[in-house]
Amino acid sequence: xxxxxxxxxxxxxxxxxxxxxxxxxxxxxxxxxxxxxxxxxxxxxxxxxxxxxxxxxxxxxxxxxxxxxxxxxxxxxxxxxxxxxxxxxxxxxxxxxxxxxxxxxxxxxxxxxxxxxxxxxxxxxxxxxxxxxxxxxxxxxxxxxxxxxxxxxxxxxxxxxxxxxxxxxxxxxxxxxxxxxxxxxxxxxxxxxxxxxxxxxxxxxxxxxxxxxxxxxxxxxxxxxxxxxxxxxxxxxxxxxxxxxxxxxxxxxxxxxxxxxxxxxxxxxxxxxxxxxxxxxxxxxxxxxxxxxxxxxxxxxxxxxxxxxxxxxxxxxxxxxxxxxxxxxxxxxxxxxxxxxxxxx
Numbered sequence: 525x526x527x528x529x530x531x532x533x534x535x536x537x538x539x540x541x542x543x544x545x546x547x548x549x550x551x552x553x554x555x556x557x558x559x560x561x562x563x564x565x566x567x568x569x570x571x572x573x574x575x576x577x578x579x580x581x582x583x584x585x586x587x588x589x590x591x592x593x594x595x596x597x598x599x600x601x602x603x604x605x606x607x608x609x610x611x612x613x614x615x616x617x618x619x620x621x622x623x624x625x626x627x628x629x630x631x632x633x634x635x636x637x638x639x640x641x642x643x644x645x646x647x648x649x650x651x652x653x654x655x656x657x658x659x660x661x662x663x664x665x666x667x668x669x670x671x672x673x674x675x676x677x678x679x680x681x682x683x684x685x686x687x688x689x690x691x692x693x694x695x696x697x698x699x700x701x702x703x704x705x706x707x708x709x710x711x712x713x714x715x716x717x718x719x720x721x722x723x724x725x726x727x728x729x730x731x732x733x734x735x736x737x738x739x740x741x742x743x744x745x746x747x748x749x750x751x752x753x754x755x756x757x758x759x760x761x762x763x764x765x766x767x768x769x770x771x772x773x774x775x776x777x778x779x780x781x782x783x784x785x786x787x788x789x790x791x792x793x794x795x796x797x798x799x800x801x802x803x804x805x806x807x808x809x810x811x812x813x814x815x816x817x818x819x820x821x822x823x824x825x826x827x828x829x830x831x832x833x834x835x836x837x838x839x840x841x842x843x844x845x846x847x848x849x850x851x852x853x854x855x856x857x858x859x860x861x862x863x864x865x866x867x868x869x
Contacts, residue, residue, distance in 0.1 A: 611650050613704045613712055614661055618652065618789050619849030627788040627850045628652060631761035637753050643667040644735055646751045654761040654787035655722040656844055658685050660715045660730065661704075670746050671708045676737040678703070683717045685757060686726030692834045696720045698826055718844055720830040728757045763787035764853045766869045775863040777801045779841065784868065786853040791817065793843040793859075799827050800843045803862035809855045817845050824848070 610625050610632060620628065631652045638647035645665045652659045660683055666672060680701055687695050697719035705712035715730065730753045736745040763785045771780035779795040786792075791807070793800060805817035819825055825845045832840040859866045 611661055613714070614650055614652055614659070617659070617704065617714060619847070621849070624850055627852060628761070631759055631788065633757060633759045635755040637755045639751050639753055641749055641751050642747045644670070644747045644749075644751070646732060646753065648730065648753055648755065651728070651757065651759075652789070653685070653723055653757065653759065654763050654790055655785060656787075656792040656842075657716065657718050657790055657846065658683065658723055658728075658757075660717075660728075662713055662715065662730070664711045664713065664735070666709050666735070666747070668709065670735075672706060672711055672746075673737070674706060676739055676744075678737045679732075679734060679743070681715060681730055681732035681751075683715045683728070683730050685717065685719065685728045686724045687719050688722040688724050690721050690832075692831050694720075694831055694834075696830070698828065718826055718828075720828070720842075723757075723760055725757055725760050727754060729754045761787045763790075763792075764856075764869050766866070771796060772864070772866055774801070774861055777803075777862065781861070781866065782840075784859055784866065786851075786856055786859075786868065788850045788853060789847050791843075791845045791847070791859070795841045795843070796838075797841075799829065799841045801862060804860075805845075805862075806860040807851070807856050808858040808860060808865070810857055811855075814860075815847070815851070 610620060610628060614620075614632075615625070618628070631654055633651045633653070635648045635651065638645060640646075643666070647663045647665075649661045649663060651661070664672075678701070680699065683699060697717055699715070699717045701716070702714045703711055704714055732749055732751045734745045734749050735747040736743055738744070764787075765783060765785040767783050768781070771782050773780050777798075779798040779800055781793060781795050781800075783794040784792070786807070800819070802819045805819060807815045807817070809815070817825070824847070825843070827841070827843050829839045829841050832838045856868050859868050
């Protein structure tokens with residue numbers, strides 16, 4: 525039996541062992557010795573060391589151990605995404621109809637990621653991401669001694685993906701959270717982050733300092749955190765991008781369009797000089813149909829300005845719209861902004 529144990533331990537220490545291969549080895553050790561506690565902090569350090577050996581360009585070594593609450597979060601493969609399917613909450617949010625789930629195949633990750641602190645458990649269920657927006661579905665479960673009130677303004681957590689570097693080194697974005705389901709001891713929440721720069725595959729973190737809400741201009745705390753979750757984002761839908769050789773001047777308006785990207789669930793536009801005008805917009809499809817975009821629908825549309833060149837003070841302006849229903853970007857033939865029709869791609 526000792527020889528069998530030594531063989532299993534050697535497999536765990538093998539430098540080329542993949543995370544998905546370790547489960548059966550740990551199960552075999554449990555069968556010999558019974559379950560034993562796992563030192564997750566040491567396991568996280570070991571995982572970072574393995575990543576550095578396999579691929580020196582991986583970014584695990586840049587993640588501070590102090591930011592991790594005894595947690596290792598693994599992400600399933602594309603095959604597992606197909607097996608689990610799109611969560612009902614996300615399917616409703618993105619307007620995914622029957623047979624349309626494959627449109628999000630390159631956007632959906634299923635992290636196996638959960639942490640418990642002071643009796644409150646937070647679990648990341650799924651993420652949907654393209655270059656200009658990440659949507660994280662997570663669940664909060666509280667013990668019987670805590671009741672989650674409805675109709676209050678909850679304190680927000682911080683969702684932080686890996687972003688493409690820019691010359692200024694200054695990055696930011698817009699974040700929001702929406703409660704999709706709630707009962708006295710459980711909430712299903714969608715956390716959204718729309719960044720100033722494109723999202724890349726890599727480390728993602730979510731931090732909730734306290735479980736609390738605002739009432740009568742006071743901060744009511746139900747449980748102390750923090751809850752910190754970290755995992756590796758492996759799916760970012762690239763979409764289809766149009767980068768014209770010369771900026772497109774909009775008829776009768778100051779801004780010029782320098783880039784457009786359409787994913788199955790969003791339209792993103794870069795412009796120079798000024799933000800896009802508040803004029804009717806639409807997508808035109810191969811069959812001649814149009815999908816209108818309302819620039820005043822602030823539940824689906826956001827705009828912002830970010831520093832693009834520090835030496836000159838030049839800014840870039842962004843327009844982002846999340847569609848009511850997912851689409852096939854390959855079927856889009858044009859984007860219409862006011863009186864200007866831009867052939868796409």
